Amino acid sequence: MLKQAIATLLALYAAAGFAAVDVNKASAAELEAVKGIGPSAAAKFVDERRKGAFKDWADMMQRVRGIKDARAARLSEAGLTVNGQAFHGAGRSARPAKVSKDGKPGGEGEPALAKK
Helix, strand or coil, X not given: CHHHHHHHHHHHHHHHHCCCEECCCCCHHHHHCCCCCCHHHXXXXXXXXXXXXXXXXXXXXXXXXXXXXXXXXXXXXXXXXXXXXXXXXXXXXXCCCEECXXXXXXXXXXXXXXXX
């Protein structure tokens, strides 16, 4: 019985650690609780939000200096949302596959041409 109670408490604690924090609703302290957001970044979000709520991730990234695709993806993974939405941006850029000199994938020859 005690083991179940402890397991339940640990599960709740873990879930709270990954709880979504909406940039339009969170206080500076709540924003700082998101991994990757410090006091300076939290202040930038709050200051810019005073001018108007962020419409979406693209709007936030345009208005807050230093937030690009890679950082937005990391913040989203850490629990940050904009209007309840996780970041679904361009993601990581795809690198062309390498091919061997005989034209087979996986070699150290020239990169294969990307198909559209």
